[in-house]
Amino acid sequence: MAEIISMPQLSDTMKEGTVIKWNKKIGDKVSEGDILAEIETDKATQDFEIDISGILLFIGVKEGETTRVNDVLAIIGDEGEDISHIIYELEYKKQEKKNQEFKEKKKKIFISxxxxxxxxxxxxxxxxxxxxxxxxxxxxxxxxxxxxxxxxxxxDQNTVRTLHSSIRKKIAEHLTHSKFSAPHYYLFSEINADKLIEFRKNLNDKLSLEERISFNDIIIKAVAKSLVKHPDMNVSWNDEEVIIHPHVHIGIAVAIKDGLIVPVIKNADQKSLLQISKEIKDKALRSKSKKIQPEEIENSTFTVSNLGMYGIESFTSIINTPNTSILSVGSIMRRPIVKNYKIEIGNVMKITLSCDHRIIDGAKGSEYIHSLRKFLEDPITILF
Structure with a gap:
């Protein structure tokens, strides 16, 4: 007997989904556990696993099209089964809905x-x-x-226009809410990166090419260790209470085609540099191919955004709520610096801490920056 398959709700905030790819075509046999389609939600692209068996008789959403949760996605039934009456009823309801919307919009026009x-x-x-x-x-x-x-x-007829993806719309909605609900302020600091460069070189001399540690890996570890020292920075805000997290989950801003996504390194303070490095590489790769799972981009307690690899000297970031802080990391630059009362050429890295002033005041944020600077300027201490 034919069964209608609806657009599933693949995340708690998903309102609509876009079919990226159908893995079956009309007439194909499908079995319970098969991946019927790849669907882009507001967070990631996910495999849609079917829980029934039969023949794919009807596809209601073409590749690249978007529809709302619970709208008809497909029909699965027995081979040779006549579903024309079901399709007719679906089309009738669809047209009836359009007519209703048209009547609601239609009104008397007043014109001089x-x-x-x-x-x-x-x-x-x-x-x-x-x-x-x-x-x-x-x-x-x-x-x-x-x-x-x-x-x-x-x-302007030659202008190219493309529709927003589900992910891009969700990013815009989230960042707009964050920027205008959390009162941001910014703390700027400059790090002497000479020992950071030397520390990374000494580590990588002992590792294979695939295991090489990046500056970002070291920064994530230092950020996590600093949060352990300052638990009042590892917090979330809501209208009723402040949540002090017992764990340190660091979100890493990763650029993807449609904007950015924030995979999370959970319990980063308890992981080695090598573990952090492998996890970041894996999650960044799967984020860019939209294979990251929703649970891997949730529950961060602090976020790091690093644009150093693009040659950006310094910048500010919008807080990834419900986090109350985000660290922006710039590129390491060679600059004249004062060392032992003499001007020498050294390496500096600028960082910016964006804070939610509802819970993180200036003194608290400054104390955190002070601890983070000590770790980064003497990075061997993050190993203890």
Whole structure:
């Protein structure tokens, strides 16, 4: 008997999904446990595993198309089964819904005689114009404005436009909420990176090419160790309470095609540099191929964003709420520095700590930066 498969809710915040790839085509046999399709949610691209067996009789969402959770994704049934009545009913309901939405949008249009005459002469459909007159009445200046916009669009016809992906829309929503709900302030500091460079070189001399430690790996470890020293920085805020986390989970901002994603290194303070390095490489690779799992990008307690590899000297970041801080790391630069009362050429790295002023005040953030600087300027101490 035919069974309708709906667009699943693959994350707690998912409202719609985009079918990236169908692994089966109409007429194929599917078995319980098969990966029917790859679906992009607001967080990642996930495999959709089917829990029934049968023949794929109907595909309701084409590759690249987006539909809401619980809308019809596919129909699975017996070989040769007639499902025309089901498809007809689905199409009927779909059209009925469109008609209802159209009736809700349709309303009486108020327009001045002069504006009506202008619209007719120019050939402008007044249904598309929003009136600025009393009670929404369309007046002369509305027609003139619409004509200018129409002309602008015709001049700009070669512009390429692409729809936002589910991930990009979710990123925009999350960052907008964070920026305007958490009052940000920023602490800037400069790190002497001479010993950091030497420490990394000495480590990598003893490791294989695949095991090489990056500066970012060392920074993550130092950040985690500093949070252990300052548990009042390892917190989350909500309207009722402050949550002090007993664990240190570091989110790593990773650039992907549609924006950025934040895989999490859990219990980073308890892991070795080699463990951190392997985990970052693995999760960064799977983030870029959209194979990262939702549970691997959740429950961070602090975030690090490193743009040093792009030659960026310093920058500020938006806090990844419900975290209350994010560390921005710039590139290591050769600069004149004062050492033993003399000016010498040395290596410096600029860092910026963005803090949520509702819970992290200036003194608290500064004490954290002080501890972090000590670890980074003498990095062998992070091993103890």
């Amino acid at each position: 005689p002069v504006a009506k005459k202008m619209a007719k002469e120019i050939g402008i459909p007044i249904d598309n114009i929003k009136g600025s007159g009393e009670y929404g009445r369309i007046i002369k200046k509305d027609i003139e404005f619409y004509e200018k916009i129409k002309l602008k669009k015709s001049e």
